Each structure stands twice: as C-alpha cells, then as structure tokens.
Amino acid sequence: MSPRTAQLSPIENAHARAADEVLAALDSSPTGLSADEAARRLAEIGPNRLPEPPRDGVVKRFFKHFNDVLIYVLLGAAAITASLGHWIDTGVILGVVVINAIIGFIQEGKAEEALAGIRKMLSLRAEACRDGHWSAVDADGLVPGDIVRLRSGDRVPADVRLIEATNLRIEESALTGESVPADKNTAAVEPAAGVGDRFGMAYSGTLVAAGRGIGVAVATGPDTELGRIDRLIAEVQPLQTPLTRQMAQFSKILSVLIVGLALLMLGVGLAVHEQPLAEVFLAAIGFAVAAIPEGLPAILTITLALGVQRMARRNAITRKLTAVEALGSVTVICSDKTGTLTKNEMTVRHVLTRGGFYEVSGTGYRPEGEITLEGKVASLAHHDHLHALIEVVAVANDTHVAEEDGQWKVTGEPTEGALRTLAHKAGFDAGAHQRHDSIPFESANKFMATLDTAPCGQRRILLKGAPDRLLERCRHELGADGELVALDRAFWEERIDALSGEGLRVLAAAARDVPDSKDALVIEDLQEDMVFLGLIGIIDPPRPEAIAAIRSCHEAGIRVKMITGDHAGTARAIGIEMGLGTADALKVITGAEIEAASDEELQRIAQDCDLFARTSPEHKLRLVKALQARGEVVAMTGDGVNDAPALKRADVGVAMGIKGTEATKEAAEIVLADDNFSTIERAVEEGRTIYDNLRKAILFILPTNGAQGFVMLAAVVLGLTLPLTPVQILWVNMVVAVTLALALAFEPAEPGVMQRPPRRPGAPIMDGAMLWRVGFVSLLIGGATIVSFEYSLLQGMELQAARTMAVNTLVVAQAWYLFNSRFLTASSLSPARLFTNPAAQVSVLVLALLQLGFVYLPFMNTWFGTTPLALEYWLPPLAIGALVFLVIEAEKALQRRYGARKSG
Secondary structure, eight states: OOHHHHHHSOOTTGGGSOHHHHHHHTTOOTTOBOHHHHHHHHHHHOOSSOOOOOOOOHHHHHHGGGOOHHHHHHHHHHHHHHHTTOHHHHHHHHHHHHHHHHHHHHHTOSOOOHHHHHHTTSOSEEEEEETTEEEEEEGGGOOTTOEEEEETTOBOOSEEEEEEEEEEEEEOHHHHOOSSOEEOOSOOOOTTOOGGGOTTEEOTTOEEEEEEEEEEEEEOGGGSHHHHHHHHHHHOOOOOOHHHHHHHHHHHHHHHHHHHHHHHHHHIIIIISOOOHHHHHHHHHHHHHHHSOTHHHHHHHHHHHHHHHHHHHTTEEESSTHHHHHHTTOSEEEEOIIIIIBOSSOEEEEEEETTEEEEEOOOTTSOOOOEEETTEEOOGGGOHHHHHHHHHHHHSOOOEEEEETTEEEEESOHHHHHHHHHHHHHTOOGGGSEEEEEEOOOTTTOEEEEEEEOTTSOEEEEEEEOHHHHHTTEEEEEOTTSSEEEOOHHHHHHHHHHHHHTTOEEEEEEEEEEOTTOOOOOGGGGSSOEEEEEEEEEEOOBOHHHHHHHHHHHHTTOEEEEEOSSOHHHHHHHHHHHTSOOTTTOOOEEHHHHHHSOHHHHHHHHHHOOEEESOOHHHHHHHHHHHHHTTOOEEEEEOSGGGHHHHHHSSEEEEETTTOOHHHHHHOSEEETTOOHHHHHHHHHHHHHHHHHHHHHHHHHHHHHHHHHHHHHHHHHHTOOOSSOHHHHHHHHHHHIIIIIHHGGGOOOOTTTTTSOOOOTTOOSSOHHHHHHHHHHHHHHHHHHHHHHHHHHHTTOOHHHHHHHHHHHHHHHHHHHHHHHTSSSSOSOOHHHHTSOHHHHHHHHHHHHHHHHHHHOHHHHHHHTOOOOOGGGGHHHHHHHHHHHHHHHHHHHHHHHHHHHHHO
C-alpha cells in the first residue's frame, strides 16, 4: 500500500489503537497538517459532508399515483370511449382518475428528508491546527489527519481519536441512547467495543458537554459513524403497510375479474345477440366503470385524513396517511428507553445514610416532591444525617435548574441537575454558603470538592463523587447517633451493589471540618481523613403513564420490546419497573449477542425476548427485520439518529417530537408531540377504530359497484336495453362515496377495541361474512334497479326518464343501506342505534340535494343524459329503498340466530 493511500483510508478500529499509532497511520503529528497537505487531501477524498440523496421530481411523484391496476382499467375505458366519440364519458372518466391522483399527491406530504435531518447535525465550523497554528476553519474542509480542538459547547466536527482529554464529557445519546454524557479519555479499548464504550473517540455530530480535548480526525463525511447511519437509512427499503398490501391485492383480483367479465360480455353481445360492435363496446365499458370502485380511494383517503386530525388532537402527528391504519394492526412495539419509556431527566430516587433509607418522590427537574422516611415526611431540621448529605451535593455543585417556558431545564450536568433538584425539594438554600476554592470534576478522579464556609461560620471541605473513590478517602462515617465512628466499608459496598442492581447510578458524599485559616484546596486535603455521609441513588425514571400504556398494550395482545443503547443492568431495572417481565424471568440480550447470532437464531431471540441493551443502529435494524420475518407488524419508536434506520424499516416508525433529532422525525411516519409512550397506545386505539371504519366503508361501497355491474351484465346477457350509461354510473359511484360512505368515517370506536387481539397479519380485509353481504346486497339492489327500469319502460316512459328512475333507485337504496352497514351483525332497527352518528343524517341530506340537482338542473341533464321527473316518481325508489333496508335487517337477524345456534 502506498503512503498516500495509507493516509486517506479510513482507520480500522481507531478506538482500539494507541493515539501515536493512529497519528503515524495518518501521516500526521500533534502539530497537525500543513495547509497545502490538507488541501491535497481534501481534493482527493472530498469535503467533510454527507452526500445529497437522489430525489424524485414533482412530475414523477405525481404520476406514480396512476400506478394502480384499477386506474389502468379506467384509462383503457377512457381511451375506448374517446375512439367511439363519446367525449363526455371520456372527460368524466379522466376527471375521476386525475382527481384521485391529486388527492394522493397532496396527502403524501413532503418526501423523505431523513438524510437531510442527519446533515443538520453536522458542525459548521471547527478549530484545527494547520501549519502549527490553531485557526477556525469550515468543518466541511476537515480531512483525516487534521488535529482538532474540542471545547465545552462544541459540536464534534468529524470522527476524532483523542490525544488529550481534560474533564472531557460528550453527549452521545443521539448515537448511543445513553441518558448521561460519556466520560472521555485517551486509552484504547477492545476492538469489539460498541460506540458507547469507545472512550477514546469523539464522534461527528455529538456535543461536548464539559471539559476540553484534542484529537486527530480519523474519518470525515461518509466515512464517519453518522455517514454509516446515513447509508443505512438510504439502503433501507420501507415496507408497505398492511392496508396498502391488502388493497393492492384486492385491486389485482378485482381487475382480473372485471376484465374477464367485460370480455365475456363482448362475446355474448356479439355472438349471441348480434349487437353492433360500438354498442357492445359501450356496454362493456359501462360494466367496467360500474364494477370499479373509483370512489374507494377517495373515501379511504378522507377516512384516514379524519383519523389524522383526531390523532393530532391526541399529540400524535402523522406524516403519512397509511401509517394511521397501520398502527391499528401492529403486533409488536419496539421502543427506545431514554426519553420514550423514561423521562430522560435524571432524578434522585433514594438517599441512604446511617440515619435511614429515604425515599424521594417526584420525577424530572421540577422541584416538586417529598423526601420521606418510613412513609413520613423528613425535614432537614429533624434529620441531621440528611441535612449533612444534602449540604454536600447542593453546595459542591455548579449546575443550575430553572423553569423556561413552563418546563424545568438543567444548565450543566444532568446528574448534578438531579442533585440540585433534590436540594430544592428538601428546602435547602445553597446560596448562604461562601465558596473559597474548589477541585472540579475530572474523569480520572471521578469526584468534585469545594472549600466553603457554612452559615454557622464553620469552614468545611465538601466532597461528592463515585462511591469507590470516596470510600478510599474516608476513615470515619457519620454514625446513627450523629457521632463519628469507624467506617464500615463492607456495609456501604453491600448497599452500593444493591442500588446498582436496581439500575441506579450511585453517588456518595463526604465532608470534614477544617480550620478557618485554610483558604486553598488541593488533592492532598482529600486523603483518608474524610467523613463518609451516605449514598444517593439516581435514575432516569419511567413515565408513570407509560407503565399503564404498556399494560394496556398487553391487554390488546401487543407485545412491547425495549431496545436501548444503555447498560444491561439499567435496562433490566427499568424493564422490570415498566412491567416487561418479572425479576426472575426477564432476560436481557446484549448487542454482542445480537452480533453473534445468525439471522435464523435472531428471529427466535427477537420473538422470545423483550429486552435488548447496548445495541447499535445495525442491531436495532436487524431486530426489526427479524420480527418482520416472523410475520409481525412492527412499530418502532426512538429519538436518536441511531434509531432512524430501524424507524424507516419498521411498518410504522414513531419519533419523539420534543427531544427527537431531525433525522429521526423525518425517517418516521408518526411524530409524538409529547414524547410519551402512552400516546402510542392511544394512537393504536385510534388506528384500530379507523380500520373498523374502513371495513364498514368498503362493505358499504362495494355493493354499489356490485349492483351496477350486475345491472350491466344482466342487460347484455339477457339482450336488454342498458339501464345505465357509463357517466351515470360514475355519478352514482362518486356521489355515494363522498357523501354516504364519508359518514362511516365518523363512527365511534367499537366497545372493547383495545381488549381484542390484533388482527392476524396477512388476513384479508374482507372475511366470509363481508363477501356474502356484498354479494347479497349487490343482487338485491341491482335486481331492484333492473325491475324499476323495465317497469318504467313498460309504463311508456322515455329512455332518458327510465334511466333517471334507475339512477334514483340505486341512490335511494344505497341511502337506506347506509344504516344497515353501520352494524355488521347488530340490528339497526333500534332508534338509539339509528341516530348515534349525526354525520349519517347530514350525509343523507347532502345526497338528497345533489340528487335533486342531478334530476332537475339543465346542465346536469346535458352532462349525464337525465331528465326531470314529476314528484310522484320519487315514491317507487323510496319504497324500494325501505324494502331493501328491511330485507337486509331480516338477513342480519338470520345471521345472528344461525350464529348463536352454531356457537351453542
């Protein structure tokens, strides 16, 4: 390998190699590159930014909405009518097709912007050492081998191997899912270490929370960790939702059936009845137009759009319409932990001193809650042990907690923010202390110390930090009676293990009095003679409403799986508290185990286990694919960029709106405005209701097409005059769909909608009972329409008038049938049920007005070949409609009686 190639190739396992070795491999040094060398490398490898994704143009995105088998059949019908010179028919058919495409184009929303969301995470400026001098440069001009300086508040501009690190802590939750910043150092780690355990690396797009560091850029642009995730997102092919799959299959079957019957009509008309070719063609086209439910896409879209509005009122913002229904069919919800199941706000849960084991209520940084001992409120005035410990964690603390726009936010370290909130809950005022000196937190020491004068005038050293580091600096502890006693190290180590086993982050506090003359603080002041005061257990607490939501999901037959980048112990403790399993049965699968498993083994693991820890983006993506391979319909939630590939692959991706990254939001179909898992549960309920209403709409619309198709088919086979023209058929289809069928979108949720199991993946949208109903109603209404038409002709009516009667019969019968179809098997004769949905009555009124215009407006007469009728000619359609209603209710009664007898 040539030196030039070695300089620019991505460094393999930079986290596992010594800093000097990485510098040598990049042909760099601590003084950085020359400007000329940096320019040469930039010209060879390209800028430090992610490539723009290819995007479809507006025209292509519009015309893809014509890519449907049923639309092809309609376009073919339009072409044939045009060749026959029936331009009004052609115009109406094309109008329906174009309107359907426009609706789909508008409702599709903005195109995928996940990659653009990741690009927004990249730093714009960086501080690099060029020609031996530090200078600010454009971040996209960085190259491998550049020496980069990082300071608190900076966004890391490239993947950097650290050479120096001073108290450096980096917020990596977007990549790792960990809720606290990671301590950084310059040590190498094992090659197999995950991103969250690579302490000598700083990754592009993450934020420096504290401290400073210097490192060498080892990867830029598409070679960074962000670039790898970028490629994962680009490569992921999102799946169709269950509804779109079912509707696509339904369209194919229906189109084959329609074309086959149309050809049969042609053959019968030409061969049996020797009808003119143009007339038979027109009849076949009329049949095709009649049988195609062109109003169905519109009503599906409108029903979904209304569901989107209802979900928005419940804090679930939907970016893609079909995701609404898909939520209702999910069988598994894979959830991130931090910020979704938990609040992503560190909270003190327990305080342990020799005076007792204190419980702390309240969550997050809002200073609301109580400190209790054995169920009773503990005040600082009566609990000296508690006062001494809280004094340490409140005074030896540089973090501030304040309310902004109704939310309590922390400025500084989240863990110290939790301690500051604890002090507020206890009513402790740290402002009365006077600080003289301090030793700031360093990752090498893992503690912070201050020298202060208390309000009583006593000067003290206050020390807080990692329990093991404090125990080795203490000889005494504050005993149960308030006296100093010898340190019982075994007692405290046992308590530390117990708290850690619960998934808590454990901190300790110590102090000692010093002479008033002391005004400086050094490390040597903290050796061996400190007084140990107690322990504090901190956790990112579960959302209480999320626990109830998970319980509700389990009742609905939906499994909830937690997939997190956090440590296994923390994940297990939270999982138990969330109700994902019991302490003796809940098993944690780590990212390393996922990595080692084959695809077949992972399918079994993903099915059997509900808790996964220390996972990478690839692991989350593999888990989603494994569940889908088992036939599961998967919803995936997350807030970090590491979640984006899995969100895009899932059947429904759900992003957090408050704390989620832009990449995550743009990769998802649904965004939660409140970052709350319970909102997902409510959205699932809404999705199930929408699916029920869609089935009712289909059950209502298809008999309209079935009746019309039967009318046209029977007329040709029997050699009768056509009762309907193609444009009249289109009128009935559209006007019934956008008025009567729309009312079904407003139906309330069925009782017990969240107590029934999810529908079986792959189950047809129409079951046997629905197919029977569609066939029965089609024959009933179609037969009534033929009888009405033929009787009108026998009474001497003109052809246009008889066809107007036929259309009125179809429309009025459908209006009556609307009230049948609101309940699949239950009786609709009860007034209490008949009027529970006001939208049904409104839709019938609107339909009546439209149909009056169809019959009496001159331009409508011209377009649709109708003629005005005397008022008495409305009575037969009304009577036929009422008879249809009663016959279907009788059929439903027989179904109920037969079903009850069969089940008995």
